[in-house]
Amino acid sequence: MKIGLFIPCYVDALYPEVGVSTFKLLRSLGLTVEYPESQTCCGQPMGNAGFERLAEPLAEKFDTIFAGYDYVVAPSVSCAAYVRNFHPDILGRKGHQCQAAGKTMDLVEFLHDVVRVESLPSRFPHRVSVHNSCHGVRELGLSSPSERNVPRFSKIIDLLRLVDGIEVVEPERPDECCGFGGMFSVEETAVSARMGLDKVKRHMATGAEYVTGPDSACLMHLQGVASKHQLPIKFIHLAQILASGL
Amino acid sequence: MSTIHAKRAEEYLHDEAVALRHDATFFGVRQKRDRMAQALPEWEQLRDAASQIKKHTVTHLADYLEQFAANAEGHGVHVHWAQDADEYNAIVYDILSSHNVKKVVKSKSMLTEECHLNEHLEAKGIDVVETDLGERILQLMKLAPSHIVMPALHVHREEIGDCFREKGLMENLKSQDNPTQVPSDPNDPTFLTFVARLHLREQFAQADAGMTGANFGVAETGDVVVCTNEGNADMSTSIPRLHIVSMGIEKLIPDLRSLAVFQRLLARCGTGQETTVYTSHFRGPRPGGEMHIVLVDNGRSSILADPEHWQTLKCMRCGACMNTCPVYRRSAGYSYTYFIPGPIGINLGMLRDAKRYADNVSACSLCMSCDNVCPVQVDLSTQIYRWRQRLDGLGRANAMKKLMSRGMTILFNHPALYTTTLRFSPAANWLPSALMNSALNPWARGHLMMKFPKKSFHQLWKELEKESRNQ
Numbered sequence: 001m002k003i004g005l006f007i008p009c010y011v012d013a014l015y016p017e018v019g020v021s022t023f024k025l026l027r028s029l030g031l032t033v034e035y036p037e038s039q040t041c042c043g044q045p046m047g048n049a050g051f052e053r054l055a056e057p058l059a060e061k062f063d064t065i066f067a068g069y070d071y072v073v074a075p076s077v078s079c080a081a082y083v084r085n086f087h088p089d090i091l092g093r094k095g096h097q098c099q100a101a102g103k104t105m106d107l108v109e110f111l112h113d114v115v116r117v118e119s120l121p122s123r124f125p126h127r128v129s130v131h132n133s134c135h136g137v138r139e140l141g142l143s144s145p146s147e148r149n150v151p152r153f154s155k156i157i158d159l160l161r162l163v164d165g166i167e168v169v170e171p172e173r174p175d176e177c178c179g180f181g182g183m184f185s186v187e188e189t190a191v192s193a194r195m196g197l198d199k200v201k202r203h204m205a206t207g208a209e210y211v212t213g214p215d216s217a218c219l220m221h222l223q224g225v226a227s228k229h230q231l232p233i234k235f236i237h238l239a240q241i242l243a244s245g246l
Numbered sequence: 247m248s249t250i251h252a253k254r255a256e257e258y259l260h261d262e263a264v265a266l267r268h269d270a271t272f273f274g275v276r277q278k279r280d281r282m283a284q285a286l287p288e289w290e291q292l293r294d295a296a297s298q299i300k301k302h303t304v305t306h307l308a309d310y311l312e313q314f315a316a317n318a319e320g321h322g323v324h325v326h327w328a329q330d331a332d333e334y335n336a337i338v339y340d341i342l343s344s345h346n347v348k349k350v351v352k353s354k355s356m357l358t359e360e361c362h363l364n365e366h367l368e369a370k371g372i373d374v375v376e377t378d379l380g381e382r383i384l385q386l387m388k389l390a391p392s393h394i395v396m397p398a399l400h401v402h403r404e405e406i407g408d409c410f411r412e413k414g415l416m417e418n419l420k421s422q423d424n425p426t427q428v429p430s431d432p433n434d435p436t437f438l439t440f441v442a443r444l445h446l447r448e449q450f451a452q453a454d455a456g457m458t459g460a461n462f463g464v465a466e467t468g469d470v471v472v473c474t475n476e477g478n479a480d481m482s483t484s485i486p487r488l489h490i491v492s493m494g495i496e497k498l499i500p501d502l503r504s505l506a507v508f509q510r511l512l513a514r515c516g517t518g519q520e521t522t523v524y525t526s527h528f529r530g531p532r533p534g535g536e537m538h539i540v541l542v543d544n545g546r547s548s549i550l551a552d553p554e555h556w557q558t559l560k561c562m563r564c565g566a567c568m569n570t571c572p573v574y575r576r577s578a579g580y581s582y583t584y585f586i587p588g589p590i591g592i593n594l595g596m597l598r599d600a601k602r603y604a605d606n607v608s609a610c611s612l613c614m615s616c617d618n619v620c621p622v623q624v625d626l627s628t629q630i631y632r633w634r635q636r637l638d639g640l641g642r643a644n645a646m647k648k649l650m651s652r653g654m655t656i657l658f659n660h661p662a663l664y665t666t667t668l669r670f671s672p673a674a675n676w677l678p679s680a681l682m683n684s685a686l687n688p689w690a691r692g693h694l695m696m697k698f699p700k701k702s703f704h705q706l707w708k709e710l711e712k713e714s715r716n717q
Contacts, residue, residue, distance in 0.1 A: 007703045009654075009658065009664075011703065012668065012702050012703040012704055013668050013671055013698065013702055014696055014698060014699065015699075016699055016701060016702055016703035016705075016706050017699070019703035019706070019707075020703070020706055020710065023710055027714065035707050035710075035711075037661070037665075037704065037707065038661045039661075040657070040658035040659075040661055040664045041654065041658040043658075045650075045651065045654060046651040046654065046655060047631070047635075048612055048631065048634070049634065049644075049647045049648075049650070049651050050607075050634030050635055050636075050637050050638060050643060050644075050647065050651075051635075051638065051643075051647075051648065051651040051652075051655075052635050053635075054651050054652065054654075054655040057655075057659055058655070058658055058659065061659075134611075134612070134613040134614060134615070135614075138613070138614040138615070138617070138618060139614065145615075145618050146280065147280065147283070147570065147615060147618035147619045148283075148289075148290065148618055149283045149284055149286065149287070149289035149290055150290065173273070175615075176572055176613075176615070177572045177611050177613035177615065179572065179611060180611070181610075181611030181612055181613070182612075183644075183647050183650065183651075184608070184610070184611045184612070185689065185692070186646070186647070186650075186688040186689055187248065187249065187252060187608045187644055187646075187647060187688075188248075188249075188251070188252045188255065188573070188608050188609065188611075189248075189252070189256070189688050189689075189691040189692055190252065190255050190256035190259050190691075190692075191252070191255045191256075191259070191573050191576050191577055191609075192611070192692060193691065193692025193693070194259050194265070194576050195572050195573075195576060195611070196692060196693075197692075198269070220696060221693070223696070224689070224692070224693025224694055224695070224696060225692055225693055227693075227694040228692065228693055228694045
């Protein structure tokens with residue numbers, strides 16, 4: 001099984017340690033992992049902002065870059081969801097059948113559903129509050145959406161339970177949006193910041209030392225809000241916890 | 247550069263206590279709805295069925311409309327067809343004026359808001375009285391609804407008490423056989439409701455005509471089904487002899503069996519009740535009375551012809567998408583420029599007049615919670631995403647977002663440029679904090695700027711690869 005590592009642009013630039021943890025984690029599971037260096041961005045920021053046509057060449061390039069891999073794995077739910085749910089339409093309009101969509105996965109679902117990890121050598125002796133990113137919950141199905149009458153599950157919590165010494169909690173309103181939403185946060189600054197502050201406070205109310213989640217974009221937003229208000233809580237990507245000790 | 251919604255929301259959020267209370271109130275309604283949804287094992291099947299029935303009905307609308315009209319006429323109802331708001335307003339006025347109506351009592355109808363019926367009738371000298379308590383409060387206060395199901399939930403009881411006193415509603419207390427004393431708290435909710443009740447009883451008794459909306463029109467029987475919690479639709483139609491129903495053509499459903507599906511969903515989704523207190527079927531005029539149904543298109547058939555947005559016609563106006571929307575809860579109804587706020591309002595506004603109502607399209611973080619509460623599975627967030635793609639063509643795109651998107655595209659389409667930029671991005675950390683966190687940087691309004699790491703993943707990868715090879 002050959003895996004193409006997809007490290008989204010903002011992770012590349014701002015959170016390279018998340019990429020490193022993802023790589024180490026996948027390699028420790030005996031998988032062949034490559035990082036195609038010509039990759040940049042999946043086009044989601046432009047699409048969500050209303051400029052999907054600007055995402056066309058990026059979607060095309062993405063399909064070519066990852067053509068030779070069995071799976072494309074990314075430590076970022078909204079980027080994985082964009083490739084899976086939007087690239088087929090974007091490329092379809094140009095008469096091109098998207099190949100990447102069917103094999104692109106977020107790290108959590110890949111570990112949970114494909115590799116089916118049952119143990120990890122990691123240790124993280126802290127109380128951690130889970131941040132359920134909207135696109136993870138409602139596009140990729142990482143956990144049961146609170147709106148729906150479906151059996152309760154969380155692939156994120158399943159994976160975190162494999163970590164030694166960890167205490168996992170969830171905030172009130174466990175899957176309410178944190179208010180990032182890409183360029184939503186620069187266009188609707190007041191609402192976005194209010195949503196972020198409410199979310200940080202709910203995470204803090206759990207008594208957690210860390211907030212963790214499968215998407216660094218939400219965490220970046222929450223971190224920015226928390227530091228603006230000098231709120232003492234730390235943020236860490238799920239991959240870093242799962243890879244702790246590697 | 248911000249949209250009207252963004253600006254108004256910012257102003258609204260200045261009063262933190264009000265904003266938090268608004269958010270908590272409507273999230274509470276969402277939670278009541280969740281408890282209802284969790285209590286029915288067949289909940290998701292009901293949503294599937296409701297969506298299928300609505301899709302079927304709106305794609306066979308002409309047939310069902312004819313069946314409905316024929317059945318209603320068979321029961322002695324006068325059926326009218328209005329192509330747009332002007333035609334609708336004229337039809338209603340003609341009916342009222344030909345009956346010499348001076349005062350009309352109305353139960354809640356979003357369609358009359360959509361067509362500005364009240365203003366039209368009032369301009370022609372007819373006294374229009376809203377009888378839904380929330381709507382009546384707003385009418386007395388000269389305010390617009392800020393939510394489609396709970397239109398006055400944002401108004402506090404102190405303001406309501408002041409309004410009632412100012413408008414002379416307390417006078418009714420004196421004329422009673424057993425005069426009621428004003429309680430120690432003059433804004434006691436039970437007391438204010440009692441005052442409103444006396445006031446509305448008087449209106450019902452004086453009215454020459456009653457108007458209702460329609461939650462459903464049943465094609466099989468010609469029934470008009472109206473759901474209320476206050477019984478005001480029943481009062482409006484039981485005292486005056488003339489009853490006029492205003493109904494959008496998308497309110498149609500095939501038969502009573504389908505009604506059972508919607509009846510189980512509507513109140514559970516809208517207010518978290520098993521059912522509304524009153525569910526009334528109107529099949530024909532009462533003895534000695536007259537009943538009219540005005541079927542209104544007003545753009546609905548154009549929506550049906552729109553391949554990307556026709557599914558908004560499935561909407562039954564329960565308001566669940568507003569209650570769950572994190573942006574609606576934090577910005578409230580008046581931040582939106584269309585009279586229906588929240589996710590469905592963003593879409594309906596764009597369908598009404600895309601250029602005029604484009605300011606609401608920013609009010610969405612694409613969290614998709616609305617898609618998952620919607621009892622008829624309207625793909626609300628996908629539709630908002632689609633509208634965003636059309637803003638540039640309408641000349642309503644946000645210039646900064648456009649600039650950022652174009653800049654990113656240049657960068658992302660040129661891997662060499664991208665990696666070079668990454669290599670130099672840590673330099674941004676050396677910019678003075680005052681500049682990075684200034685008001686010119688919209689991100690800095692709510693956040694402290696992030697720091698770039700010394701090396702990007704692209705740079706670290708070279709080391710990781712070398713390390714792997716050596717192992």
